[in-house]
Amino acid sequence: MPDTRPSFIPSALGAVFCAWAGYYVYSTERTQYGGAESVTLIKPLFFILVGVAVLMAAVSLTDRAGPQGTGLEHWKRLVLVASLPVFGTTIYYAGFLVPSFVFVAGMTLLYGARAWQSALLGVGAAAVVWLGFSEALGVDLPLWPW
Amino acid sequence: MVNWGDMLAGAQLLAGWPTLFSIFGGMFLGLIIGVIPGMTAALGLAIILPLTFQMDALTALVLMTSIYTGSLTGGGILAVLINTPGTPGAAATTFDGYPMAKQGRHNEALGLQIGSSVLGGFVGYVVLLFLIAPIIWVALKFASAEMLMLTIFVIVTVSVLEDRYLLRSIFAGLLGILMSTIGTSTLTGIPRGTFGLTALQDGLPLILSVIGLFAIPELISLVTRPAIASDRLDQGQSLPLIIKGVSMALRRVVVWLRGTGIGVFVGILPAAGATLASILSYTVTKQSGRKDQRFGEGEPDGVIAAESANNASESGAMAILLSLGIPGSASTAVILGGFLLHGLVPGGRLLRDNGDIVYGLILANLLQMVFLGFFAIFIAFFVGKVVVVPTRFLVPLLVLLVTIGAYSFRGYFVDVYVLYLFGIIGWFFKRYGFSVISFMIGLFLGQQLDDDFQRVTILYGDNLLGILARPISATLFALTVATIAYHVWRMLKRRQGRTG
Numbered sequence: 001m002p003d004t005r006p007s008f009i010p011s012a013l014g015a016v017f018c019a020w021a022g023y024y025v026y027s028t029e030r031t032q033y034g035g036a037e038s039v040t041l042i043k044p045l046f047f048i049l050v051g052v053a054v055l056m057a058a059v060s061l062t063d064r065a066g067p068q069g070t071g072l073e074h075w076k077r078l079v080l081v082a083s084l085p086v087f088g089t090t091i092y093y094a095g096f097l098v099p100s101f102v103f104v105a106g107m108t109l110l111y112g113a114r115a116w117q118s119a120l121l122g123v124g125a126a127a128v129v130w131l132g133f134s135e136a137l138g139v140d141l142p143l144w145p146w
Numbered sequence: 147m148v149n150w151g152d153m154l155a156g157a158q159l160l161a162g163w164p165t166l167f168s169i170f171g172g173m174f175l176g177l178i179i180g181v182i183p184g185m186t187a188a189l190g191l192a193i194i195l196p197l198t199f200q201m202d203a204l205t206a207l208v209l210m211t212s213i214y215t216g217s218l219t220g221g222g223i224l225a226v227l228i229n230t231p232g233t234p235g236a237a238a239t240t241f242d243g244y245p246m247a248k249q250g251r252h253n254e255a256l257g258l259q260i261g262s263s264v265l266g267g268f269v270g271y272v273v274l275l276f277l278i279a280p281i282i283w284v285a286l287k288f289a290s291a292e293m294l295m296l297t298i299f300v301i302v303t304v305s306v307l308e309d310r311y312l313l314r315s316i317f318a319g320l321l322g323i324l325m326s327t328i329g330t331s332t333l334t335g336i337p338r339g340t341f342g343l344t345a346l347q348d349g350l351p352l353i354l355s356v357i358g359l360f361a362i363p364e365l366i367s368l369v370t371r372p373a374i375a376s377d378r379l380d381q382g383q384s385l386p387l388i389i390k391g392v393s394m395a396l397r398r399v400v401v402w403l404r405g406t407g408i409g410v411f412v413g414i415l416p417a418a419g420a421t422l423a424s425i426l427s428y429t430v431t432k433q434s435g436r437k438d439q440r441f442g443e444g445e446p447d448g449v450i451a452a453e454s455a456n457n458a459s460e461s462g463a464m465a466i467l468l469s470l471g472i473p474g475s476a477s478t479a480v481i482l483g484g485f486l487l488h489g490l491v492p493g494g495r496l497l498r499d500n501g502d503i504v505y506g507l508i509l510a511n512l513l514q515m516v517f518l519g520f521f522a523i524f525i526a527f528f529v530g531k532v533v534v535v536p537t538r539f540l541v542p543l544l545v546l547l548v549t550i551g552a553y554s555f556r557g558y559f560v561d562v563y564v565l566y567l568f569g570i571i572g573w574f575f576k577r578y579g580f581s582v583i584s585f586m587i588g589l590f591l592g593q594q595l596d597d598d599f600q601r602v603t604i605l606y607g608d609n610l611l612g613i614l615a616r617p618i619s620a621t622l623f624a625l626t627v628a629t630i631a632y633h634v635w636r637m638l639k640r641r642q643g644r645t646g
Contacts, residue, residue, distance in 0.1 A: 010314060010578045017321050024324065024339040034334035041599040042327055042338075049320045056313040071577070076369045080541065081573075084362075084566045087549065092559050096550065104542045111369070111538035121539060125546055139554040 010060045014053035021046045076111060083107065095144040101126040149501050153275075156506030160513070164205045169514050170521075172212025177525045179213070180220015180232045182547060186353055186555065187217035187233065191480035195487070203488035204503050208510040210484045211464070214477050215514050218420070218460060219263045219522050222453050226255045227532050228374065228544065230361035234353050235420025235456040237586060238428040240360055242441060242448030247374060249444055252533045253384045256526040257391015258449040260519060265395065266406045266454030268515040270461030273410050275508050278465055278497075284411070290605065291613035294598040295622035297591045300422060302626050303429055304587045306633040315581035322588020325350060327596045345560040354552050354561055355568045355589055361548055362569020363576045369541050374533040383530050388523055394446060401431055401447050405454030412455070413462020420459040421590050425583070427455035464511070468492055468504055 025046045029039045072078050083103070090099040105122025109115065133139040172194075179190040190213050198206035221232025226243035239259060246255035288296070301323075305315045328339040329349030340346040368374065395402060405427040412423035431451035432441045441448050467478050471492035485492050490500055497504050532540065552565040575582050606612045614620045 009574075010580070013574055013578065013580070014317060017317075021321070021324050024328075028336065028338045031336050034331070034336045037600075038331045038334045038336040038338060040603055041596045042324055045320055045324055049317065049324065052313055052317045052320060056317055059313055072366075074370050077366050080366055080369050080545075081570070084545070084569070085563075087545070088559075088562045088566055091549070091553075091562070096553075100546055104546055107542035107545075108538055111541070113538050117539075121543070125543060129546075129550060133550055133554065139550070140557055141550065141553065 011057035014056050018050050018053050021049055079110060093145060095142045096129050097126050097143045100129045152501030153505040155502035156509055159204050159502055159506040160510055165208055165510060168205050168209035169212050169517055172209045173216040173514060173517060173521045176213040176216020177220040177521060180217035181224050181529050182551060187214050187477040188480055190217060191477055195480060195484060198484060203490060204506050206488055207484055207507050210481050211511055212514050215518060218457055219518060222259045222263060223256060223526050223529055226259050227252060227530060229364040230357055234356050235424050235459060237356055237421060238424040238452035239449060241428060242445045245444035247533050252530055253387030254391035255449060256530055257388040258395045258446050259453050260522040260526060261392035261395030262402050262450040262453040263457040264515050264519045265402045266409055267457035267460060268512060269406045270410045270458035271508060271511045274461040274465050278469060287618060290598040290601040291616050292618045293594060294602055295619045297595045299622045299626045300426060301587055301591060303629050304425060305584050306629060311579040314579050315584045318575060318580040319584035319588040322585040323592035323595060326589045326592025332597050333600045343560055345558040351555055351561050351564060352589060354555060354565045356586055357548055358565040358568030359572035359582055359586060363573040365541050365544055366573055368537050371537055373536055383527050385527060388526060395450050398447060398450050401450045402454040405451045406458040409455035409458025410462045413459030414466045420456050423455040423459040424452040425587060427451045468496060
């Protein structure tokens with residue numbers, strides 16, 4: 001059944017992006033030399049953006065159409081979204097090799113793969129990172145924490 | 147117009163095994179790079195560049211352009227199969243290619259994509275072979291004022307296509323333009339919105355932003371499905387169906403010819419050639435489509451329009467590189483490096499002093515297009531299996547691949563976070579009806595718009611309307627106004643129809 005409740009999220013998104021744009025234009029304009037000349041386009045654009053956001057908010061309040069796409073209600077999606085910053089931070093501190101194994105093995109296991117399949121895929125992923133990308137393609141990846 | 151002597155000399159230079167090996171090897175490597183999410187042609191070219199030291203100039207350049215051509219087509223394969231454009235120019239291929247894959251029609255979609263790539267690329271290079279001089283003459287007419295009007299025209303055209311949430315679409319486009327200006331201002335040298343991060347001084351990595359926008363939301367969405375083509379898990383790989391798709395592309399002459407024309411011309415324009423060309427071609431095809439065609443839901447013409455323009459733009463980019471020495475993208479910048487490495491300086495004198503090499507290269511590119519079809523079908527046949535791989539395996543592996551691709555792009559961890567951030571933005575946009583296409587167009591053209599706007603402001607001062615005295619600018623302005631007027635008229639007519 002389609003969701004017919006009015007959504008405040010588009011307006012909230014508009015507000016968040018307008019706040020960023022405001023900071024962006026303000027911080028650029030405040031730069032001592034050349035700041036004023038650097039906002040020739042982005043300053044008027046910011047005001048137009050705010051205008052569109054206000055109109056958008058007004059329309060969104062009466063808009064009964066349900067959101068498109070898919071929500072985060074499903075635990076699998078929630079886990080995936082949550083895992084992104086965790087994985088990104090881990091590779092920064094621990095290198096690519098071990099986190100790649102843990103990420104692939106852990107996620108596949110969580111999503112319903114058998115233990116041996118997860119372990120095999122984890123090892124395979126680490127091998128592809130090391131042998132495929134780092135050795136064969138010569139990509140300069142930090143493999144280890146050191 | 148064509149120096150037949152140089153062309154013959156170029157053809158003689160090509161005769162021999164080294165050229166064929168370069169084409170085969172380069173094409174294969176390019177296709178592999180293209181089908182790995184996040185790996186770019188520029189990276190592949192940069193890896194191969196040192197290996198070309200010992201080669202003669204033409205063999206080295208043929209190898210590099212083969213990698214470039216292969217990666218463009220490989221990027222399209224990825225766009226069809228997992229909604230992830232391997233190259234920015236393949237973004238428009240996802241609009242109808244991926245819905246076809248989800249319906250279990252991935253074989254046909256791949257055939258359409260490969261067929262139109264080959265046709266667009268081949269005809270594009272034929273055009274380049276005979277019309278290089280007039281193409282450059284027209285390109286040189288595009289100064290800041292014309293580029294400004296062209297950019298505005300494209301943004302308006304794409305935004306008004308999103309009927310349902312027009313305001314959200316405009317908002318997304320404006321936000322894209324603003325975000326694209328992050329980084330050091332070209333004209334003033336002031337870093338803008340970088341939060342002090344060195345990695346952002348060159349601006350946002352656009353290809354990673356696009357991969358984030360398209361791939362991450364799709365992976366989030368996919369994870370609850372058994373497989374990409376979960377409704378047709380019995381639909382495995384089929385060579386006859388891929389070839390059927392290729393022949394279908396061959397039959398839609400008007401669509402691929404129009405896409406090729408747009409691709410060749412727009413490809414000449416720096417910065418966003420392939421992306422702009424494929425989206426413009428898709429938009430024009432959608433607007434001129436029949437009522438029963440359902441663009442965005444797996445319409446074959448959408449794939450043909452996008453891919454023919456995407457590959458045809460390569461010849462345009464090559465034209466501007468050969469004749470003016472201007473690289474239109476990171477990949478062509480590395481190819482430019484290849485020219486310089488072998489003592490060739492692209493520009494007006496290249497055609498005069500090294501005409502045999504220039505014509506040899508264009509002929510080799512034509513040859514590449516012939517082989518491309520076979521190679522791409524071979525690769526697509528095997529890679530296509532991805533649509534029936536269970537998502538419990540596929541999603542974590544793809545997250546890992548795009549993450550590695552993001553890091554390897556420039557060697558900055560910030561790029562991984564940029565990828566994820568744009569993924570989350572893309573997810574919100576997709577869910578709440580903000581047009582991802584408008585946002586992407588803004589991202590791609592915003593920097594150009596900013597530079598042109600600043601230049602126009604300096605050139606015309608208070609008399610900004612002075613740009614309309616230039617014929618091309620005035621025509622583009624008239625087209626923009628006509629597009630808006632047509633959209634408003636259509637909206638009013640639809641509203642009248644509803645109330646009446």
